[in-house]
Amino acid sequence: MKKLFVLSLILLLSAALVPDKITGRSVEHSSENSRCFKCHGKIVYNYFNKVQDQHLTKRMNPYFVIDSVLFYNSNHKSLECFDCHSYDYKTFPHNSELQMELMPTCLDCHEGDEVTANYHFEKINEEFLKSVHYIRHPKEFTCFMCHNPHTYKINVRKNENIDETIIYDNNICLSCHANINKYHLISSNKNPNIIKKHDWLPDQITHFAHVRCIECHTQTTNKTLVAHQILAKDKAVKKCVECHSQNSMLMASLYKFRAKESRNQFGYFNASILNNAYVIGANRNYYLNVMSWVIFGFAVFLIVIHAVLRILIK
Ligand code: HEC
Ligand code: HEC
Ligand code: HEC
Ligand code: HEC
Ligand code: HEC
Numbered sequence: 001m002k003k004l005f006v007l008s009l010i011l012l013l014s015a016a017l018v019p020d021k022i023t024g025r026s027v028e029h030s031s032e033n034s035r036c037f038k039c040h041g042k043i044v045y046n047y048f049n050k051v052q053d054q055h056l057t058k059r060m061n062p063y064f065v066i067d068s069v070l071f072y073n074s075n076h077k078s079l080e081c082f083d084c085h086s087y088d089y090k091t092f093p094h095n096s097e098l099q100m101e102l103m104p105t106c107l108d109c110h111e112g113d114e115v116t117a118n119y120h121f122e123k124i125n126e127e128f129l130k131s132v133h134y135i136r137h138p139k140e141f142t143c144f145m146c147h148n149p150h151t152y153k154i155n156v157r158k159n160e161n162i163d164e165t166i167i168y169d170n171n172i173c174l175s176c177h178a179n180i181n182k183y184h185l186i187s188s189n190k191n192p193n194i195i196k197k198h199d200w201l202p203d204q205i206t207h208f209a210h211v212r213c214i215e216c217h218t219q220t221t222n223k224t225l226v227a228h229q230i231l232a233k234d235k236a237v238k239k240c241v242e243c244h245s246q247n248s249m250l251m252a253s254l255y256k257f258r259a260k261e262s263r264n265q266f267g268y269f270n271a272s273i274l275n276n277a278y279v280i281g282a283n284r285n286y287y288l289n290v291m292s293w294v295i296f297g298f299a300v301f302l303i304v305i306h307a308v309l310r311i312l313i314k
């Protein structure tokens with residue numbers, strides 16, 4: 001119960017946790033967008049009802065409310081609503097056929113886009129097509145299921161604070177795996193209890209705050225910074241030494257971006273991890289290692305001398 005509470009606390013905290021130090025690009029807020037935000041930015045909206053000849057205030061469907069602060073902090077802050085939605089939304093009440101409009105995919109805009117070429121969208125797409133999510137639910141599971149079109153903001157690439165990134169990324173997974181309402185958008189099966197399913201992992205709260213779900217659940221490659229091929233559960237990492245060892249797999253995933261910058265600071269193996277966490281087994285020190293061998297060698301040397309002297313004296 002306590003664990004569940006802490007997890008949901010992390011979930012709540014992170015909703016408020018979207019600092020604006022990532023891109024810093026200034027954006028002219030589109031006046032077209034503000035027309036949409038007049039209704040979609042709040043929990044109530046006003047409109048003029050021609051039939052009744054009066055202004056009315058109504059409740060907005062909470063799933064249709066879009067936080068303008070998060071939107072203007074997101075990757076897509078420079079976009080207009082119309083870049084993805086039909087111009088016909090200008091009229092209200094909206095034409096009901098619009099509900100069936102075809103939405104653009106990430107690749108529609110990013111395939112071959114030079115500005116975002118270093119993200120390797122095509123490679124990410126290839127990995128996604130091999131993920132369990134897509135294989136089992138090819139129609140329902142789109143990139144937008146994990147990347148909210150109105151709030152998604154890159155983290156791991158630009159955010160200096162690894163703890164924030166871990167919370168951000170894990171909440172993407174928990175938005176379904178700890179939320180039955182969204183899970184049921186994809187599957188009507190019972191949502192497995194994440195805490196119970198990870199009972200074998202000691203101190204779950206510490207682990208989930210210091211590693212991401214994708215560390216254990218994806219196939220990492222050199223082609224993408226964030227691995228997107230979610231594997232079936234029986235292929236997930238369960239061995240402690242995968243992380244708790246000198247060649248910790250965390251260096252190829254979570255700390256990939258930093259691994260190049262700070263190897264071997266002050267003789268520590270995996271120093272870039274040490275800046276953020278002390279991972280038993282992964283953060284051994286080169287000089288301490290050498291020293292322990294010297295002490296060990298010296299002890300053996302003393303024993304040999306001692307034995308030789310005893311034999312000679314006899
Ligand atoms: C006068 C208030 C008002 C304005 C202005 C408004 N909307 Fe809406 N919008 C609504 C309401 C109410 C709904 C839910 C009922 C409906 O679908 O008509 C809605 C629904 C939607 C939906 C969801 C449709 C669905 O069912 O999936 C989208 C998308 C949308 N609006 C986009 C826009 C965009 C883009 C703009 C700006 C051009 C805009 N709206 C302006 C009130 C408004
Ligand atoms: C990058 C493309 C993109 C932009 C820009 C965008 N939207 Fe959307 N919007 C989407 C997609 C995709 C969905 C469908 C989400 C889903 O199916 O989960 C959606 C859904 C919605 C919905 C329905 C709620 C829902 O989750 O189904 C509303 C309302 C909406 N958008 C309003 C807006 C408004 C207002 C703006 C401008 C401030 C805007 N959108 C900008 C892509 C975009
Ligand atoms: C309607 C077109 C459109 C769609 C759909 C779209 N994007 Fe974008 N995206 C853009 C534009 C425009 C930019 C601004 C950078 C640029 O000029 O290319 C951008 C920027 C980005 C950035 C870089 C942000 C930065 O500051 O460096 C990322 C990451 C990104 N988008 C991811 C996605 C993902 C993931 C999806 C699908 C879930 C998606 N986009 C869907 C148009 C789009
Ligand atoms: C199961 C969830 C999930 C799905 C589905 C998903 N992503 Fe992601 N994606 C993530 C997570 C988590 C991150 C890491 C976000 C961060 O910290 O910046 C990410 C990061 C990214 C990034 C930024 C990588 C970088 O180098 O900084 C891009 C681009 C991206 N995804 C594109 C896509 C595209 C395109 C699709 C669909 C083909 C997709 N994603 C589907 C979870 C998902
Ligand atoms: C330290 C590695 C590790 C981390 C971190 C981790 N998992 Fe797992 N996860 C596993 C392993 C191993 C299994 C398979 C357990 C079994 O079958 O006994 C598993 C099982 C699962 C399952 C399948 C449950 C079922 O039986 O259907 C889901 C879903 C899941 N994890 C989601 C997550 C999410 C979401 C996170 C992040 C909050 C996460 N995992 C973090 C290793 C991990």
Ligand code: HEC
Nearest residue numbers: 132136145146172173176183186187213214217232233234
């Ligand atoms: C939009 C909702 C949604 C999101 C977001 C999501 N998942 Fe899932 N996930 C599901 C559903 C639904 C299933 C069950 C698929 C099935 O078996 O039909 C599933 C299954 C899984 C499984 C179990 C596969 C198996 O072998 O049974 C793992 C592991 C998993 N997800 C990990 C993740 C990770 C890691 C993330 C974040 C990067 C994530 N999921 C994000 C909905 C989601």
Ligand code: HEC
Nearest residue numbers: 200201202203206210211215237239240242243277278279
């Ligand atoms: C995906 C990588 C990963 C795997 C797999 C993993 N750990 Fe960890 N573990 C970590 C990280 C990162 C920390 C560092 C947390 C911190 O900085 O306090 C940690 C911390 C710990 C701690 C210290 C907890 C505390 O309260 O400070 C123990 C004990 C531990 N792990 C045991 C295990 C055991 C036993 C297993 C195998 C069943 C395991 N770990 C598997 C990454 C991992």
